[in-house]
Amino acid sequence: QAQLVESGGGLVQPGGSLRLSCAASGFTVGYYAIGWFRQVPGKEREGVSCILSSDGDTYYADSVKGRITISRDQAKNTVYLQMNSLKPEDTAVYYCAAGLQARIRSNNWYLSVRYDFWGQGTQVTVSS
Numbered sequence: 001q002a003q004l005v006e007s008g009g010g011l012v013q014p015g016g017s018l019r020l021s022c023a024a025s026g027f028t029v030g031y032y033a034i035g036w037f038r039q040v041p042g043k044e045r046e047g048v049s050c051i052l053s054s055d056g057d058t059y060y061a062d063s064v065k066g067r068i069t070i071s072r073d074q075a076k077n078t079v080y081l082q083m084n085s086l087k088p089e090d091t092a093v094y095y096c097a098a099g100l101q102a103r104i105r106s107n108n109w110y111l112s113v114r115y116d117f118w119g120q121g122t123q124v125t126v127s128s
Contacts, residue, residue, distance in 0.1 A: 002026040002117050004096050009122030012086055020081040020122060022096030029053075029072055033104040034079040035115055036070065038092035038124075045095070047110025049081060053101045059109050064090075086126045093121040 008020040022034065035050040049070040050059045058070050069082045079096060097115035104114050 002098070004098060004117065004119035006094060006096050006119040006122040009094060009124045011125045011127065013128050014087060014126055016086050016126070017082070017084045018086065018124060020083065020094055020096075020124070022079040022081070022119060024077045024079075024098065027098065028074070029077050029079055029098070030074045031101070032098040033101050033109065033115075034070075034072065035097045035099065035104075035109060036079075036081045037095045037097060037112060038090075039095070039121075040092045045112050046092075047112070048094070050104065050109035051079060052104065052109075057106070059106060061110065083124070086124075088126045091124060091126050093123050095119055095121045 003025045005023045012018055031053050033052050036048040037045045038048050039045040048061050051070045051072055067085045071080045095118055097118045099115035
């Protein structure tokens with residue numbers, strides 16, 4: 001059974017860093033596009049970043065470019081989201097998701113409907 005488990009969230013001061021992990025089981029992350037999304041109450045889920053399976057291309061939302069890096073460790077079957085220079089507006093529940101590579105491209109990676117299964121989320125709070 002395919003499963004994704006996020007970890008690494010927590011409380012951090014503005015300007016601080018966190019590394020989120022997305023551990024996969026039941027499938028190989030190298031064969032799927034893996035996306036990170038975030039959501040705050042009352043708002044739609046927002047695409048943060050994605051790494052494609054085919055060539056490892058990465059994509060980022062404009063709001064996080066230059067501050068966040070997505071990476072993949074195939075030996076650990078885990079995808080990471082390194083977040084630096086965190087801002088209060090980064091506060092959200094962060095989710096990772098996996099989708100078939102054939103359905104995810106550079107022009108739709110941020111659409112949650114493109115992904116087939118999701119983790120349970122991890123809370124990130126940026127506050128002084």
